[in-house]
Amino acid sequence: MIVSETSGLESLGGDNYLLTLSVPEGRFAALGRFARLRSWPMPSLGPGTLLDRPFSIHGIGRGTLSFLIRKVGPATALLAGLAKGDPVRVIGPLGTGLDDLDPAFGEKKWYLVAGGAGLGPMGSLMAALGDRARLFYGERSGKSQVGSGYLRGLSRDADGSGIVTTTEDGTGYGLKGLVTEPLLRGLGEEKRPIVACGPPGLLAAAARAALDHGVGYFACAEARMACGLGVCLSCTLPKLDGSNFRVCREGPMVDGLSLDWDRIRA
Numbered sequence: 445m446i447v448s449e450t451s452g453l454e455s456l457g458g459d460n461y462l463l464t465l466s467v468p469e470g471r472f473a474a475l476g477r478f479a480r481l482r483s484w485p486m487p488s489l490g491p492g493t494l495l496d497r498p499f500s501i502h503g504i505g506r507g508t509l510s511f512l513i514r515k516v517g518p519a520t521a522l523l524a525g526l527a528k529g530d531p532v533r534v535i536g537p538l539g540t541g542l543d544d545l546d547p548a549f550g551e552k553k554w555y556l557v558a559g560g561a562g563l564g565p566m567g568s569l570m571a572a573l574g575d576r577a578r579l580f581y582g583e584r585s586g587k588s589q590v591g592s593g594y595l596r597g598l599s600r601d602a603d604g605s606g607i608v609t610t611t612e613d614g615t616g617y618g619l620k621g622l623v624t625e626p627l628l629r630g631l632g633e634e635k636r637p638i639v640a641c642g643p644p645g646l647l648a649a650a651a652r653a654a655l656d657h658g659v660g661y662f663a664c665a666e667a668r669m670a671c672g673l674g675v676c677l678s679c680t681l682p683k684l685d686g687s688n689f690r691v692c693r694e695g696p697m698v699d700g701l702s703l704d705w706d707r708i709r710a
């Protein structure tokens with residue numbers, strides 16, 4: 445645990461913010477891992493706000509860590525309102541990374557699929573994979589989208605051609621429809637394993653796409669966390685073999701074909 449300093453907060457469009465924190469160099473590894481953050485000291489705004497919150501590590505710089513924060517409630521509103529120099533408590537890195545699940549992760553080509561705030565872990569994955577990554581990023585509508593300039597900057601290609609964006613209602617930049625539509629077209633052209641992060645419906649659809657095309661699939665599982673220590677079981681998700689998976693301890697990255705998506709979505 446460290447108390448770090450805010451070194452920058454950038455509005456990215458919609459309710460999305462890039463929060464950059466100063467950290468000691470060399471302490472962090474990303475690839476799907478997360479950290480628990482809370483503005484420090486945190487004012488008491490009610491019972492739920494006393495807990496810190498999990499966020500995927502979005503980027504690692506020299507002596508900095510960045511997080512993509514989507515403002516959805518009290519804790520994220522506090523983080524999105526920080527000013528340069530403000531302290532933030534950081535616990536991490538935590539969880540299973542993609543390199544734990546697949547030691548050859550960085551050498552393969554992947555389809556990355558992000559729904560909404562599921563863009564969080566994709567910054568560090570795009571940086572690690574370079575032109576071996578193709579990112580599909582979907583939102584419900586244009587007003588939630590991260591700005592196109594920022595998004596293009598995540599791609600190794602100058603024109604951002606490694607990134608496909610969608611909005612369900614067609615009000616934003618990119619294609620109209622579900623993000624799984626261009627993913628399925630991509631799989632039809634070239635089979636690659638998938639990493640997906642986002643709401644359960646998207647993670648379940650990506651599991652079906654992986655099964656149908658016979659490719660591997662890692663999901664970044666999301667669940668509300670309380671203790672963050674593997675004790676309270678509030679973050680468990682059911683697996684097909686009948687066992688339970690604790691997102692905070694065994695996750696968040698998991699073999700997405702091992703989870704019981706029908707029960708998770710029910």
Ligand SMILES: Cc1cc2nc3c(=O)[nH]c(=O)nc-3n(C[C@H](O)[C@H](O)[C@H](O)COP(=O)(O)OP(=O)(O)OC[C@H]3O[C@@H](n4cnc5c(N)ncnc54)[C@H](O)[C@@H]3O)c2cc1C
Nearest residue numbers: 497498499500512513514517518519520561564667668696
């Ligand atoms: C491993 C992991 C990584 C995450 N990475 C990111 C990230 O990179 N960027 C980001 O913006 N958010 C991320 N989240 C979600 C983030 O932790 C929540 O949005 C945050 O806790 C909300 O806190 P709050 O007090 O602002 O809102 P709350 O009042 O706690 O919640 C506001 C609304 O968001 C919903 N919500 C809260 N947490 C979750 C969750 N885990 N899954 C689904 N719905 C939820 C609540 O049901 C409620 O409707 C991640 C969650 C997990 C478990």
Ligand code: FES
Nearest residue numbers: 670672674677692
């Ligand atoms: S948050 Fe308590 S077990 Fe995962």
